[in-house]
Amino acid sequence: MLALEHSNLVPPYSLIESRLSQDGRFGWIMAIRHPEKDDVLEEITAEIILALRAAEAHEINRMEAEKWLKEFFADLHWKLHASLRKTDLNEKGLSLFFALIYDHEIFYVQFGRIFCAISDGKKLSISGADHRKYRMQTFEKLNLLGFAPYDIRFRIHREFIEKDQRFIALSANLAPKVFDTYKDPDGMQFFLDSNKSGEDGVWLTLTSRPMANKPKRKRLTRLQISTIIILSLTLLATLYMLFGNRVIEQFWHKTRLNVQHTKSMRLEQIPNSLAEDTQNILKYINRIVNQPAREIELGVTWSATLPYTITSTPVFSRDNIFLSAGEHLLAFDKKTRELRWKKSFESHINAISFSDAVLIVYLENDEAIGIRDDGSVIWEHELPCPQEDLGRLKPSRISPEDDPRLMRSISVVPSLSHITILDPARGENLSSVSFTNEIISLSAYDNYAYCFYAVVDDGILCINLKIDN
Known part of the structure; x- marks a missing residue:
């Protein structure tokens, strides 16, 4: 904590005002100094104190300290400028020091002829503006608060006051005598005490001290308790959904039935029954836990009739x-199913493939053509081209890398009238879809749209793979 050890003020030349918490950990402190004696200064300093109380400066948190200081004193500058220019004062500006205190750390601003330093008993370090540069300056360069008829420029200083260190703020008439002469805090304090009668002198000392009593733990408020309860319930609900509501409900249902069945047994039958039921439950849990997904279902999302007979597998x-x-190549939009572009070639298209953002067309005359997604041709080369066996349907594999919704890999087994999803680890049929007409070809798995594209008769079908996990 920081303690205000010594201060000196002579109204209306100078003023020191502070608001600190009882333990001294948080709050603010301010020192104001003006070389003239005029009653109007009391009104202006009262205006500043009211502005600080209205802004609730003692409640500003550490994260917002710098932003608040910039906004508050930029606005205060113009308010004081409007008040001071109406007065008969020769110096129409204030020297001011203001600091926000957070435990051993302070954020402060300084204007005019108030200067700061930190002493650890062996050496003294200047903090903020250096008093030696302000001995002979005009009012404009003194950076007095409220003086200039334009936005004032100032810096936010941040200091951490370590144990047994002292932070000193004092007026310009005392700075050379103290900062340039004394290094030890006792000698410095003796000099300041001996100059208390100086009418225009103002100084204060903040000393870092360990806390005498640890702060009491605050009790949780009703809002905090309610928030903890809501977060706990949310976490439980998330875990419930993560492991699957069907697994938990079915497990408890089977357990309840097993308990009811056990109650009607004779005493000598209980051990064998428990062993059998436990094995059944463990088998059931093992089956659920080791599934690739909680629920897998194939379904036709959309279908479209084509004016052409398809001669290659869709890519x-x-x-x-x-x-x-x-000889025709067609590109359809996935979302709208509308024809985006069409190209015709002199030779029959044997096969097509898509790799590295390039569509490759293999022609019967041993020519290969690279085409962009928008239909523009990139390259053309002579190449012995493959002949696709359109009626051949091959099984394929979908891994968790292809579809992050899966826990383990699954197999896709197509036939002339069915497409089946198989769990290869247990040989279980997870889902299937059947067709009236024969499947001519089936595309690879589209892991962006989570579907397949099947050519059936004179149309194309989008077969969606729905996975809940």
Whole structure:
């Protein structure tokens, strides 16, 4: 904590005002000095104190300290400028020191002829503005608060007062005599005490001290208790959904039925029954826990009839689906299913593929063409081209890397009339979808849209893979 050890003020030349908490850990302190004796100064200093109380300066938190100091004193400067220019004072500005205190740390501003230093008993270090640069200055360069008819410029200083250190703030007439002469705090304090009669002198000392009593723990408020309860319930609900409501509900349901069944047994049957039921429950839990996902379901999201007979397996980019029909290449928008562009070639298209943001078209005349997503041709090369076996449907694998919703890999097994999702670890059929017409071809898994594209008869189907986990 910081304690205000010594101070000196001679109204109306100078004023020291403070508001500190009972333990001295938080609050603010201010020193004002003006070389003239005029009753109007009392009114102006009262105006400043009222502004600080209205702004509740003692409640400003540490994170907002610098921002608050900049905004408050920028606004106060103009208010004082309006008041001071109406007075008969020769010096129409104030020398002011103001600090916000947070335990052993202070944020402070200084204006005019008040200067600061820190002493640890062996050496003295200047903090903030250096008094040696302000001995012969005009009113404009003194940076008096309320003097200039324009926005005032000032810095926010931040100091940490360590144990047994002292922070000193004093007026310009005392600064050279103290800062340039004394290094030890006792000699410095003796000199300041001997100059208490100086009418225009103002000084204060803040000393860092350990706290005499540890602050009592604050009791939780009703709002804090309510917040803790809500967060706890939210956490429980999240865990409940994470492990799956069906798993928990079915586990308790089966346990309740097992308990009811056990009650009707004879005493000698209980050990064997418990062993059997425990094994069944463990098998059930193992089955649920080791599933690739809590629920997997295949379903047709949309279908579209095409005016062409598709002759290759569909491929896709992030935004488009690409199909070939004889010599024609078509690109459809995934969302709207509208034709985005179409290209025709001199030779039959044997196959198409999409890799590294490039669509590659393989023609029957052993020519390969690279095309961008927007339909523009990048390159053309002679290349022995593959011949696609369109009617051949191959099983494929979807891993957690392909779909982060999965816990383990699953297998996709297509046939002429069905598409089945298989758990390869247990051989369990997780979901399937059937078709009236034969499946001509099935695309790879679109891990951006979480679906497949199947060519059936003269149309294309989007088969969505719904996963809940």
